[in-house]
Structures are given as C-alpha cells and as structure tokens.
Amino acid sequence: MEKISIKQAAKWLLDNDDFLILTHKRPDGDTVGSAGALVRALRKLGKRSFLYENSEITDKYMPFAQGFFAEEGFEQKKIISVDIASLSQFPLGGEKYRESVDLCIDHHMSNSGFAERICLYDTASCGEIVFDIIMELAGGMDKDTADCIYTAVSTDTGCFAYANTTANTFRVAGQAVELGADLPRLNKILFRTKTKRRADFDGYAYSNMRYYYDGRMGVNIITMDLRKEMGLTEDDLDDVASIPTGIEGVVAGITIKEQPDGCKISVRTVGDVNANNICAAFGGGGHRQAAGCFIEGSVNEAEEKLIEAVGKELR
Amino acid sequence: MEKISIKQAAKWLLDNDDFLILTHKRPDGDTVGSAGALVRALRKLGKRSFLYENSEITDKYMPFAQGFFAEEGFEQKKIISVDIASLSQFPLGGEKYRESVDLCIDHHMSNSGFAERICLYDTASCGEIVFDIIMELAGGMDKDTADCIYTAVSTDTGCFAYANTTANTFRVAGQAVELGADLPRLNKILFRTKTKRRADFDGYAYSNMRYYYDGRMGVNIITMDLRKEMGLTEDDLDDVASIPTGIEGVVAGITIKEQPDGCKISVRTVGDVNANNICAAFGGGGHRQAAGCFIEGSVNEAEEKLIEAVGKELR
Numbered sequence: 086m087e088k089i090s091i092k093q094a095a096k097w098l099l100d101n102d103d104f105l106i107l108t109h110k111r112p113d114g115d116t117v118g119s120a121g122a123l124v125r126a127l128r129k130l131g132k133r134s135f136l137y138e139n140s141e142i143t144d145k146y147m148p149f150a151q152g153f154f155a156e157e158g159f160e161q162k163k164i165i166s167v168d169i170a171s172l173s174q175f176p177l178g179g180e181k182y183r184e185s186v187d188l189c190i191d192h193h194m195s196n197s198g199f200a201e202r203i204c205l206y207d208t209a210s211c212g213e214i215v216f217d218i219i220m221e222l223a224g225g226m227d228k229d230t231a232d233c234i235y236t237a238v239s240t241d242t243g244c245f246a247y248a249n250t251t252a253n254t255f256r257v258a259g260q261a262v263e264l265g266a267d268l269p270r271l272n273k274i275l276f277r278t279k280t281k282r283r284a285d286f287d288g289y290a291y292s293n294m295r296y297y298y299d300g301r302m303g304v305n306i307i308t309m310d311l312r313k314e315m316g317l318t319e320d321d322l323d324d325v326a327s328i329p330t331g332i333e334g335v336v337a338g339i340t341i342k343e344q345p346d347g348c349k350i351s352v353r354t355v356g357d358v359n360a361n362n363i364c365a366a367f368g369g370g371g372h373r374q375a376a377g378c379f380i381e382g383s384v385n386e387a388e389e390k391l392i393e394a395v396g397k398e399l400r
Numbered sequence: 401m402e403k404i405s406i407k408q409a410a411k412w413l414l415d416n417d418d419f420l421i422l423t424h425k426r427p428d429g430d431t432v433g434s435a436g437a438l439v440r441a442l443r444k445l446g447k448r449s450f451l452y453e454n455s456e457i458t459d460k461y462m463p464f465a466q467g468f469f470a471e472e473g474f475e476q477k478k479i480i481s482v483d484i485a486s487l488s489q490f491p492l493g494g495e496k497y498r499e500s501v502d503l504c505i506d507h508h509m510s511n512s513g514f515a516e517r518i519c520l521y522d523t524a525s526c527g528e529i530v531f532d533i534i535m536e537l538a539g540g541m542d543k544d545t546a547d548c549i550y551t552a553v554s555t556d557t558g559c560f561a562y563a564n565t566t567a568n569t570f571r572v573a574g575q576a577v578e579l580g581a582d583l584p585r586l587n588k589i590l591f592r593t594k595t596k597r598r599a600d601f602d603g604y605a606y607s608n609m610r611y612y613y614d615g616r617m618g619v620n621i622i623t624m625d626l627r628k629e630m631g632l633t634e635d636d637l638d639d640v641a642s643i644p645t646g647i648e649g650v651v652a653g654i655t656i657k658e659q660p661d662g663c664k665i666s667v668r669t670v671g672d673v674n675a676n677n678i679c680a681a682f683g684g685g686g687h688r689q690a691a692g693c694f695i696e697g698s699v700n701e702a703e704e705k706l707i708e709a710v711g712k713e714l715r
Binding site for chain 1: 554559560561562563565566567568569570571573574575577578583584587588591592593594595596599600601602603604605606607608609611615642645646647648649670
C-alpha cells in the first residue's frame with residue numbers, strides 16, 4: 086500500500102479512466118456525498134465514472150447518488166473507495182472488490198490499508214478530502230457537486246455541532262456555499278426534518294424519561310412492543326442515545342433497547358463521568374463519553390443494574 | 401448619521417477610550433457574544449471598557465458578559481451599541497442612552513439610524529462584523545474572545561442550519577476555531593442542552609401534535625394551564641414555532657399560544673405555502689415562510705379558523 090497526497094490523488098485520477106466508486110455498508114451522508122461529488126467531478130472532466138449500486142442507500146441520501154449507478158455492460162478499469170476504513174465495511178454485494186481497490190480515499194486513521202494506494206487525512210469528514218482533490222483536479226465544481234460536498238461535511242459533524250468539527254470543516258463548508266451549495270434546502274432535508282414516527286417517539290421519550298440521582302442520570306427505555314406499536318425503523322431511531330444527555334443536568338444518559346435475548350445498552354456521559362467504566366462492568370466498552378454493552382434479562386433488571394453501576398461512577 | 405467601514409470603525413475605536421457597550425432588550429447570543437468579544441478586545445488594547453449591565457441576560461449567555469459590567473463610578477466617554485436596530489430595542493434602563501450612541505455596530509439593514517455613526521453590513525450575525533473589526537484592530541484575539549465570536553455567529557444562524565448562513569459565516573466560524581474557540585464545550589451549552597422543563601414540553605408537543613390535510617398541516621396548542629403546570633418560561637419556549645414543520649410532510653406548521661385575551665398564532669411554512677397569506681386573513685403578517693397573528697376566542701375556535709385558512713392556502 087502506497088500513501089499518496091491530495092495532489093498525487095488528483096494526478097492519478099487525471100491519468101486514468103473508467104472508474105467504479107464504492108460507498109460503505111449502511112451508507113451515511115459522508116460516504117454518499119463524497120462519492121456523489123467525485124462521480125460528478127470526474128464526469129465533468131470527460132471520465133467514464135459510475136457509483137456501485139449500494140442497495141442500502143436511504144431515501145434521504147438517494148438524490149445524491151441516483152442516476153449515477155453503474156449501467157449494464159460498464160467495465161471498470163479502476164476502483165475507488167470513499168469513507169471505507171476496513172474490509173468489513175464493503176457494501177452488500179461489493180465484497181468481491183475487497184482485493185482490487187486501486188484508490189482508497191478515507192479519513193479514518195485506523196484504516197486497515199486494504200487498497201493499492203490510499204489518500205488518508207485526519208479530517209472530520211471524508212468529504213473534506215474529496216473537496217480538496219476535486220479543487221486540485223478541476224479548480225472548481227458545479228452547484229450539484231457542491232451540494233454533495235456540503236452533505237458529506239455537514240452530516241459527519243452533526244451540522245458542525247460535534248466535537249470533531251475543525252477550522253478545515255468550516256473552510257470546506259464555506260467554499261461549498263460559495264460554489265452554490267443550497268444550504269437552506271439541504272439543512273431542511275438533512276437536519277430539520279424528522280419522520281412522524283420519530284416525532285411520536287421523541288414525544289414518548291421526553292415524556293417518559295426516568296431520572297435518578299437528582300437528575301444526574303437519565304434513562305430511556307425502548308421496548309420491542311413500543312418499536313412495533315410505533316412502527317419504528319432503525320433510521321427512525323438514529324442518534325437516540327444522545328437524547329438523555331441533551332437534557333440539562335444529566336451527566337449519565339442511558340438508553341436501554343430491549344432485544345429478544347436481553348438488552349442493548351448505550352451510555353453517553355458528560356464531563357468527568359466515564360461511560361467506559363460503566364459499561365466495562367458488563368463486559369462492554371467504548372470511549373470515555375460514549376460506550377455500549379449488553380445485559381441479559383428484562384429492561385427493568387437491566388435498569389436496576391445500571392442504576393447501581395452509574396451510582397458507583399458518580400461517587 | 402455617518403456610515404463607516406470596518407477599517408474606519410477600528411480606527412475610531414483606536415482613537416477613543418472609556419467605552420460603554422450596550423446590548424439589546426431580551427438579549428440573545430449574538431448581542432451578548434458580540435459585546436463580550438468587543439469588551440475583551442478593547443481591554444487587551446488597554447482601553448477602559450465596560451458592558452452596560454443588561455438585567456435580562458439569561459444564565460446561558462451570562463458567562464460571556466459576567467465580570468465586565470460597568471463599575472460604580474465609571475464614566476464613559478463613548479457609547480457603542482451592538483446588534484441594536486432601533487430605539488425600541490434599547491435594554492431595560494438603557495433608554496437614557498438613546499440619543500447618545502457614538503458607534504452603532506449592526507447587521508439589520510432596517511437599522512433606524514439612531515447613532516452618530518454606524519458600521520452596518522448585511523451579514524447573518526453582528527458577530528461577523530465585530531470579528532472583522534477586532535482583527536483589523538488587533539490582528540488577532542485570545543481564546544475567550546474567540547468563544548464570544550463563535551457564540552454570536554453560531555446562535556444567530558441556529559448552528560449554521562438557518563437560511564441566513566453564508567460563506568462569510570463559515571469563514572468567521574472557522575477563524576474563531578483556529579483562534580481557540582472551544583467548539584465541543586460551546587455547542588453543548590448553546591445547542592445540545594435543553595432544560596428538563598423543555599424536555600417535558602417537547603414530550604407533550606410531539607405526543608399531542610394534531611395533523612390535518614393528510615399530515616400537511618400540523619398544530620401545536622399551548623394553553624395557559626399547560627405553561628403553568630409545567631412551569632414553562634419564555635426561554636423554555638424558544639423556537640417552539642419551528643416544531644411542526646420539523647416533521648416530515650408538514651408544510652403548514654401552526655403554534656397556538658393561549659393568552660388571557662385570545663390566542664397568539666405563529667405560522668411556519670415550507671415550499672410554496674405562504675405563511676403571510678394565512679396570517680393576513682386575521683390582520684397579521686410577516687414573511688413568506690414565517691408569520692404571526694392574533695385571534696380572539698378560545699384555542700379551539702382559533703384552531704378551527706386556522707384549519708379553514710390553511711385549507712384555502714393549500715388548495
């Protein structure tokens with residue numbers, strides 16, 4: 086594996102043709118936006134370029150990919166992956182390309198190095214790297230391409246609210262806006278709209294939040310019955326783990342998701358409270374402020390055990 | 401009234417001393433952040449500078465102002481206002497300065513021209529103008545000042561999600577980060593934390609949203625009893641009007657706030673639906689996507705009238 090710079094990646098793209106671009110499994114805004122921007126920019130340069138038809142792309146991100154999926158009979162000469170960090174993240178049906186990626190563009194410093202060459206930078210989003218490659222390649226981009234870049238950059242940083250946001254993120258977002266990205270429309274689609282099902286769920290979650298230790302611990306319980314009754318999909322439950330710590334005073338936020346064989350637990354913490362410590366007691370782990378574990382038994386049993394574990398950590 | 405540029409404003413600040421800085425009535429993040437940044441930058445240059453003690457500054461924004469309020473015996477020579485657009489927006493007790501503002505820094509193009517000189521630009525936030533003035537003045541700023549700028553810029557654009565966000569907003573936010581603004585901490589305080597009361601209210605609102613016209617109209621009713629029962633303050637109800645249109649499919653979002661003498665109505669719309677038309681029928685008005693009016697009678701009577709008015713607009 087060869088590590089290459091943005092300039093080198095741009096030159097390699099100019100020197101080659103007939104590209105197939107891969108997005109990752111359970112695709113998010115960063116992988117689809119990055120791929121959508123790249124395919125558009127390459128076509129504008131007259132390169133035959135297509136996206137691998139990732140069947141898991143959701144309605145929200147489909148507009149950035151639609152119309153660019155590989156056609157019957159297209160034979161790629163070069164394969165590019167965007168935002169894929171390891172072999173386990175190849176898209177469904179795309180496992181056959183695991184050994185043949187020619188260029189990997191990624192921002193996960195943990196990248197396993199599966200590709201022939203890699204353009205890797207420690208940015209908040211893969212879209213920031215793709216943006217710089219396109220600017221190097223073409224000196225500009227059209228409005229639709231800028232929309233894709235903005236989507237990649239903004240979704241991977243929670244609309245610039247997550248801790249991974251840097252000055253570089255703002256630089257790229259600002260340039261995307263200057264190049265025509267339609268912020269009001271995109272922000273409405275990407276951040277300011279929840280499904281009716283999610284609105285119903287939020288209503289339930291906020292009304293039924295359970296508080297302990299003077300409101301320092303907040304618990305949200307999602308039973309299988311509730312999911313069935315409200316018709317909640319995985320998409321609807323995106324980022325629910327962050328609900329409890331979004332409430333003033335809650336420093337240990339627990340989300341208990343009932344499963345057929347026990348409970349999946351997500352822990353989010355604020356300040357000095359260590360989520361990893363709380364989950365380690367149950368054989369789980371993660372980061373200081375975000376961790377997970379699995380607890381056998383009912384939701385009430387799981388809650389009881391967690392109240393005890395959080396109590397120890399709060400002391 | 402003389403219109404002056406950023407360069408001229410910086411020069412005027414350098415040429416003078418003993419400043420009193422005014423924030424506006426019902427202060428938001430932009431006015432407090434802008435004032436907090438300016439007072440810090442001026443002091444760093446050795447200028448005696450204080451903030452007018454605006455009694456309405458809430459807990460959320462107090463950290464940016466605390467410690468800088470005018471002391472007993474301070475006699476200002478020059479008065480500066482930030483983010484004040486008209487005489488009616490002077491802070492409580494600060495009406496006495498209406499005729500004596502020497503420099504007005506503002507981003508409302510509707511500014512009534514009450515000051516001796518005005519530094520006015522059509523930016524998303526006043527903080528963007530203050531940032532450029534400070535950079536012109538001092539060539540940099542410390543971390544706390546950058547925190548104030550980030551607060552001003554991010555709050556006035558709903559964390560970069562509102563339609564007023566521009567490339568300039570991102571430029572200033574990015575530079576604030578480079579100068580040390582503590583994004584993770586600030587975003588948590590400014591955007592990712594709601595009071596328990598607001599969490600309770602959101603639970604109520606999402607669980608009790610009323611949908612009409614196949615979910616294209618969403619109605620949220622806030623009675624006086626509910627406010628009393630939940631102990632909701634004005635702060636707790638910040639931006640509630642945007643809740644209904646945040647739900648997929650809702651293109652006419654209505655919030656009905658019961659008052660002793662009738663109902664205060666906020667209308668938000670999406671796409672072609674005109675909020676101004678809906679409110680005009682009741683003697684109110686506003687913009688295409690955000691308008692308001694007052695309807696006499698009970699919340700149920702108001703809702704009935706609004707269902708009819710929205711029906712006409714949806715046709």
